[in-house]
Amino acid sequence: RMVAAVLAGLSLLSLLTCGYLAWGSRRGGAGEAPGNLLGEEPVAGAPRSQPHIIFILADDQGFRDVGYHGSEIRTPTLDKLAAEGVKLENYYVQPMCTPSRSQLITGKYQIHTGLQHSIIRPTQPNCLPLDNVTLPQKLKEVGYSTHMVGKWHLGFYRRECMPTQRGFDSFFGSLLGSGDYYTHFKCDSPGICGYDLYENNNAAWDHDNGIYSTQMYTQKVQQILASHNPRKPIFLYIAYQAVHSPLQAPGRYFEHYRSINNINRRRYAAMLACLDEAINNVTLALRKYGYYENSIIIYSSDNGGQPMAGGSNWPLRGSKGTYWEGGIRAVGFVHSPLLKNKGSVCKELVHITDWFPTLITLAEGQIDEDIHLDGYDVWETISEGQRSPRVDILHNIDPIYTKAKNGSWAAGYGIWNTAIQSAIRVNHWKLLTGNPGYSDWVPPQAFSNAGPNRWHNERVSWSAGKTVWLFNITADPYERVDLSARHPEVVKQLLRRLSQFNKTAVPVRYPPKDPRSNPKLNGGVWGPWFKEDEKKKKSDKSKGANKQKKMKKKKK
Numbered sequence: 001r002m003v004a005a006v007l008a009g010l011s012l013l014s015l016l017t018c019g020y021l022a023w024g025s026r027r028g029g030a031g032e033a034p035g036n037l038l039g040e041e042p043v044a045g046a047p048r049s050q051p052h053i054i055f056i057l058a059d060d061q062g063f064r065d066v067g068y069h070g071s072e073i074r075t076p077t078l079d080k081l082a083a084e085g086v087k088l089e090n091y092y093v094q095p096m097c098t099p100s101r102s103q104l105i106t107g108k109y110q111i112h113t114g115l116q117h118s119i120i121r122p123t124q125p126n127c128l129p130l131d132n133v134t135l136p137q138k139l140k141e142v143g144y145s146t147h148m149v150g151k152w153h154l155g156f157y158r159r160e161c162m163p164t165q166r167g168f169d170s171f172f173g174s175l176l177g178s179g180d181y182y183t184h185f186k187c188d189s190p191g192i193c194g195y196d197l198y199e200n201n202n203a204a205w206d207h208d209n210g211i212y213s214t215q216m217y218t219q220k221v222q223q224i225l226a227s228h229n230p231r232k233p234i235f236l237y238i239a240y241q242a243v244h245s246p247l248q249a250p251g252r253y254f255e256h257y258r259s260i261n262n263i264n265r266r267r268y269a270a271m272l273a274c275l276d277e278a279i280n281n282v283t284l285a286l287r288k289y290g291y292y293e294n295s296i297i298i299y300s301s302d303n304g305g306q307p308m309a310g311g312s313n314w315p316l317r318g319s320k321g322t323y324w325e326g327g328i329r330a331v332g333f334v335h336s337p338l339l340k341n342k343g344s345v346c347k348e349l350v351h352i353t354d355w356f357p358t359l360i361t362l363a364e365g366q367i368d369e370d371i372h373l374d375g376y377d378v379w380e381t382i383s384e385g386q387r388s389p390r391v392d393i394l395h396n397i398d399p400i401y402t403k404a405k406n407g408s409w410a411a412g413y414g415i416w417n418t419a420i421q422s423a424i425r426v427n428h429w430k431l432l433t434g435n436p437g438y439s440d441w442v443p444p445q446a447f448s449n450a451g452p453n454r455w456h457n458e459r460v461s462w463s464a465g466k467t468v469w470l471f472n473i474t475a476d477p478y479e480r481v482d483l484s485a486r487h488p489e490v491v492k493q494l495l496r497r498l499s500q501f502n503k504t505a506v507p508v509r510y511p512p513k514d515p516r517s518n519p520k521l522n523g524g525v526w527g528p529w530f531k532e533d534e535k536k537k538k539s540d541k542s543k544g545a546n547k548q549k550k551m552k553k554k555k556k
Contacts, residue, residue, distance in 0.1 A: 050142070050233040050363050051338060052295040054286065055355070056279060057104070057237070058331070059097065059151060059244040060320060062305020064312040064444075065272060066331050071312070072444070073269045074256060077280040078333075081297065085335030086382050087345045092393055092425075093303055093352045095320060095327035095437075097153050097177050099396070100302040100352055101239070105154070105166075106132045107356025107375035109394050111501065114509035117400050120155045122176050122188045123517040125530055126509055127155020128166070133371055135356050136167030139235045142365040145169055145228060149220050150239030153177045157517065158530040164200050172199050172220045174213075174241065175526055181213045181241060181248040186526065194519025194526040203525045212250055213241045214271075218278040222285045230290035233363065238282065242275040245309045249274055265447040268310025296336040296362065298355065303327060307442040314443050317479045322437030323395050323423035325479055340383045348388035349425075354378045394501050395423035400508055404434045406465035413488075415495040418467035424498050428474040431484075431494040433467055441478070470494070 065071050067079040068087070094100040098119040099110050105128070110116035113129055120126050128134075136146035148163050150173040155161045163171035174196045179186035187193035197204045207216065221238055228234055249270035256273070260266040279299070286292040304327040305311020306320040318324025332350070353375030360367055361377045376389040398421045407419025412433065416422075421434035470484035470491050484491050516529045 050144070051336070052230070052233055052286075052291045053139070053144075053235045053359055053363065054282070054291075054295060054297045055104075055235075055237050055359075056282070056297065056299045057101075057150070057239040058275065058299070058301045059239070059241055060303065060306055060309070060311055061243055061272070061301035061331055062307075062311035062313045063301075063316050063326060063329055063331060064314045065243075065268075065305055069331070072260075073272050075272065075276045077276045077283070078299065078331075081279070081283070081299065081335040082333040084342055085297075085333050086339060086341065088332040088334070088350050088382070089345050090347045091300070091330055091332040091350045092328050092395070093300065093330040093332075094396065095303050095322055097151075097244075097302055101152075101154055102128050103351075103353045103374075104355055105134045105136075107135070107353050107371075107373040108132070109353065109374045109396070109501075111394065111397055111505035112372070112374065114506045116396055116505070117398050117508050117510045119177060120153065121513070122186070122526060123192065123513040123515075124155075125157040125511050125514045125517070127157060127161030129509070130160055133368070134167045135359065136235060136237070138167075138356075138360050138365050138367075139233075139363055140167055140169075142233075142363050144233045144235045144363060146235045146237075147171075147224050148237045148239070149173055149217050149224070150237075151177070151241050151244075152239070156526070156528055157514070159201065159528045162201055162528065168237070170200060170224070172204065172207075173217065173239065174198070178241070178244050178246070180246060182210050184208065184213070192518055194522070194524055196526045198527075203523075203527065212248075212274070214274050214278050215250075217241075218281050221282050225285045225289045225291060228289075230294075234291070235359075235363075240275060240278070243268055243271040243311070245306070247271065247310060260447070261449055262310070262447040264308070264310040265312075266310075293337055296334065296338060296359075298332075298334050300332045300352065301330040304329070307446065310447075312442065312444065312447070315441065315478050317439060317441050318436075319438055319440075319442070322439070323421075323432055324436060324439055325473070325477060326442075327437065328395060328423075329477075334382050338383070341385050344385060346382055346385070348378075348381050349390045349393065350378050350381070350388060351375065351390060351393050354390065391427055392497065393425040394498075395425065397422040397498065397502055397505060399505075400510065402435055404467045407434055407467040411465075411467055412495055413492050415492060416498055422498055424494055424501070425473065426494055426497060428472050429490055429494060430471045430473045430479075431491065431498070432469045433495075433498075435467075436469070 065073055067075040068082055096119050098115060102113055102115050106113060113132060140146055146168050148168045148171045152163050152175050156175040176186050176196050179196045184195060184197035186196050195203055247264055247267035249267060253270035253273045257266050257269040260269060286295055304313045304320045313319060313326030316326035316329055318326035320327055356375045357367055357373055357377045358379050362379060378388055380386045381388045401421040403419040409417050411418040418433040423432045468484050469482050471479045519526050522529055
């Protein structure tokens with residue numbers, strides 16, 4: 001861990017070399033406070049050894065949808081932050097919202113939290129299990145102020161599930177997976193609609209001013225930074241709603257994208273442009289209020305893009321919701337004056353579970369021995385270019401996903417039932433079984449028409465009955481050459497590893513809908529509906545009634 005003198009030296013060097021003054025030309029926009037931020041002197045404050053941690057999670061951003069991956073969408077802020085930091089080019093998340101968020105906040109695979117199937121639906125009495133220690137809880141133990149702004153999507157059916165009960169000092173954002181960017185309303189099904197904007201534990205009606213959520217969240221971040229003492233460590237988790245559907249953006253962000261004929265791609269581009277500007281304004285606020293020199297900024301998408309909603313993962317295969325690379329390989333980078341190897345590319349294996357132990361260690365916290373983590377401390381891998389301690393990733397085992405019709409134990413050499421949807425990475429090898437999901441490659445020209453056009457997509461017609469795939473991801477990152485028939489011994493080894501992981505899995509938590517979740521029963525707001533006291537009263541009443549019946553029988 002760096003001593004204070006080295007921190008101060010690096011901080012000075014970063015001020016001289018990072019070139020942030022060039023950003024001053026971008027006036028106004030997503031959440032920018034009045035005045036020229038860069039024209040003001042930063043607040044003085046001696047850096048502490050505990051760094052400020054700013055984790056920015058984008059929603060549904062495709063692998064190609066960043067300037068430095070060749071996108072036609074301009075992302076100057078992301079490009080600059082990544083170029084001056086460390087780009088993570090072998091970085092994995094989960095294929096959907098809830099799974100990635102649960103693994104980030106617990107450091108555990110889905111099979112170890114019971115959230116291995118799909119996402120948490122608004123009407124389900126389900127949330128991240130309460131016996132799991134969270135990242136903000138661990139950071140609070142060592143003196144951090146913890147704040148969350150944005151999308152939660154880890155369940156809310158009871159008050160104990162809310163962000164402020166899971167380690168955050170404050171919460172401003174949405175509980176559900178999606179909703180209108182301006183009105184903050186969400187309909188889960190016809191007639192089941194409600195308001196979804198919260199401040200701490202209450203609906204934030206006072207903030208219902210029709211402000212676009214990306215800009216509104218950025219303004220909230222600026223307020224938090226302005227009111228906090230930069231001499232005290234802060235953990236700021238910013239989970240933007242963008243660029244998840246519905247595809248909405250303020251009109252001025254369409255300016256550079258009128259030439260994109262595909263309406264979904266055009267809207268998506270405008271949303272991403274607004275997000276890029278918002279992150280610029282967050283970074284400016286970090287500098288203005290005296291946090292930047294002792295900060296670590298982590299940027300990540302939560303899963304791959306959805307082509308039908310404007311996202312692009314080209315040249316990777318598949319999309320959001322699948323275990324092909326396009327669903328799980330993410331845009332990610334770390335930007336910080338505290339990095340040793342700035343301006344580098346990390347090609348070592350990194351997974352979203354790794355942030356939990358990495359950030360706790362950086363914060364000088366302790367990881368309890370009884371917490372069985374799936375993540376690794378990868379700071380030296382990222383900062384110094386050392387080898388990653390991670391050699392494998394369990395992408396998932398989902399025992400209740402639709403079974404592959406032709407899967408069998410025989411196809412899995414008696415080791416594994418290949419009807420089950422699963423995916424695992426071990427060193428260079430990746431194995432998929434069951435039904436891995438939508439498997440097309442969607443090139444940029446697929447977005448050249450006014451509507452979605454699948455004729456441009458590349459497909460591979462698999463032989464009937466196929467339920468096992470094997471790829472060398474290092475040599476074939478686009479998953480074009482299946483090697484399962486050529487390397488049966490490797491297939492067996494990976495199936496055995498799957499079987500070992502499966503022995504540690506906890507039961508799946510995926511309860512049916514609860515009619516009490518209807519916002520109409522909760523003042524028109526999505527929010528906690530399950531009350532433990534009511535349940536106890538009912539059970540007490542039933543116990544009392546049974547006692548009375550027994551007494552009557554005895555008298556008779």
